[in-house]
Amino acid sequence: MNILVINAGSSSLKYQLYDMKDESVLASGRVERIGMDSSIVTHEPEGRPEVRIVDEILEHTSAIKRVLDMLTHPEHGVLSSVQEIDAVGHRVVHGGEAFKESAVVTPETKLEIRKLFDLAPLHNPAHMMGITAVEAVLPGVTQAVVFDTAFHQTMPQQSYLYPVPMVLYKRHAIRRYGFHGTSHAYVSERAAEVLGRPLEELKLVSCHIGNGASATAILHGKSFDTSMGMTPLEGLMMGTRSGDLDPAIVPYTMNKEDLTLSEVNSMLNKHSGLLAISGLSSDMREITEAMFDGDKNAKLAFEMYAYRVKKYIGAYAAAMNGIDVLLFTAGVGENSVVLREHVCDGLTFLGIKLDKELNAQRSKEARVISTPDSSVAVMVVPTNEELLIARDTFKLARQRGAEQA
Numbered sequence: 001m002n003i004l005v006i007n008a009g010s011s012s013l014k015y016q017l018y019d020m021k022d023e024s025v026l027a028s029g030r031v032e033r034i035g036m037d038s039s040i041v042t043h044e045p046e047g048r049p050e051v052r053i054v055d056e057i058l059e060h061t062s063a064i065k066r067v068l069d070m071l072t073h074p075e076h077g078v079l080s081s082v083q084e085i086d087a088v089g090h091r092v093v094h095g096g097e098a099f100k101e102s103a104v105v106t107p108e109t110k111l112e113i114r115k116l117f118d119l120a121p122l123h124n125p126a127h128m129m130g131i132t133a134v135e136a137v138l139p140g141v142t143q144a145v146v147f148d149t150a151f152h153q154t155m156p157q158q159s160y161l162y163p164v165p166m167v168l169y170k171r172h173a174i175r176r177y178g179f180h181g182t183s184h185a186y187v188s189e190r191a192a193e194v195l196g197r198p199l200e201e202l203k204l205v206s207c208h209i210g211n212g213a214s215a216t217a218i219l220h221g222k223s224f225d226t227s228m229g230m231t232p233l234e235g236l237m238m239g240t241r242s243g244d245l246d247p248a249i250v251p252y253t254m255n256k257e258d259l260t261l262s263e264v265n266s267m268l269n270k271h272s273g274l275l276a277i278s279g280l281s282s283d284m285r286e287i288t289e290a291m292f293d294g295d296k297n298a299k300l301a302f303e304m305y306a307y308r309v310k311k312y313i314g315a316y317a318a319a320m321n322g323i324d325v326l327l328f329t330a331g332v333g334e335n336s337v338v339l340r341e342h343v344c345d346g347l348t349f350l351g352i353k354l355d356k357e358l359n360a361q362r363s364k365e366a367r368v369i370s371t372p373d374s375s376v377a378v379m380v381v382p383t384n385e386e387l388l389i390a391r392d393t394f395k396l397a398r399q400r401g402a403e404q405a
């Protein structure tokens, strides 16, 4: 069975095509700058050179059409026809309380995802565009949705409730949901595998640090607490998102700067974080380069970012009465040697001792980067949200096939 996995963002769409016989990737790629003057399609058929095309792609349906053209292209393709795609799996960031696990796309599923647009404004509308684009281009194909929030549905009430009037939870489901769950689930399982220890016996702190960033306390294999909240804005400092701040800043700023609700929302989601403090970029690579070139604001942005990760590690170690494994994953977590060094510096009181040489080694494999006498295993575990999405989609498509047979 061939499964196409799609992670649709507002201006980009990433894809991976899996052959579930052996979970091999047949092709992967991305369409970037959708709706802008020159969109870029990058397509990589496994084992063959990458193909890059610059073209005008105005919306998601055209982007999906482009992906299917690439997958069936006489020269760069890996399929002889789109009929060979058996099911499509989508990443959906917000599943609210409606979705505790992955689901097949139906009119009801779509309605629920739509209801959550306000709660994940950078993500859910884009995912829905991906789903409807696939419906238009591959009518009748089984589609599944895999939610970032699902893994965190095990959190106890003390973790997920906010200390505000209960009526807000009852009426509007205002609570912590948490995100990047597919990633936190994947990397915690991989870490236990690599360590050769049962996940159920471990206390892990997983730091998914990419464009969005979140830390999760994983106790006995289940999410116990996580830094993102009702929306993906809370918690760690991010590329363009503020993370934690005093909620009083919101009405105060609206008043002083004469901002509307949507303006203050946009300020916190799109114009804060690394970008705001550095005044330079939301991209950690550029921040790090500028810092090494002596840029003071970039240095401050970097230090604030690392410091906030460190604080969450301490908080979650306290929450679980200990920590056995500290995990780094996603774009920054997997690649930034200097960020990991900064975060781990000064955590010896928790038993965290980083091996600087192991930390500096470049590898795509899950690995331990702490010293042999560190009581906490510090690890880098490359995430693979797409593989988990493919597995869930495969399971749901098979169930659906069996029901229809």
Ligand SMILES: Nc1ncnc2c1ncn2[C@@H]1O[C@H](COP(=O)(O)OP(=O)(O)O)[C@@H](O)[C@H]1O
Pocket (backbone or CB within 6 Å): 209, 210, 211, 212, 239, 282, 283, 284, 285, 286, 288, 330, 331, 332, 335, 336, 337
């Ligand atoms: N070598 C590196 N050093 C520092 N940061 C890096 C490196 N490689 C990638 N990144 C950062 O990773 C972030 C993107 O992470 P990623 O997990 O790919 O994000 P997303 O999936 O949310 O788009 C960017 O800030 C990018 O600068």
Ligand SMILES: CC(=O)OP(=O)(O)O
Pocket (backbone or CB within 6 Å): 093, 148, 179, 180, 210, 211, 212, 213, 232
């Ligand atoms: C939930 C979230 O922040 O996702 P991303 O890191 O892909 O922006």
Ligand SMILES: [Mg+2]
Pocket (backbone or CB within 6 Å): 210, 211, 212, 330
């Ligand atoms: Mg991501």
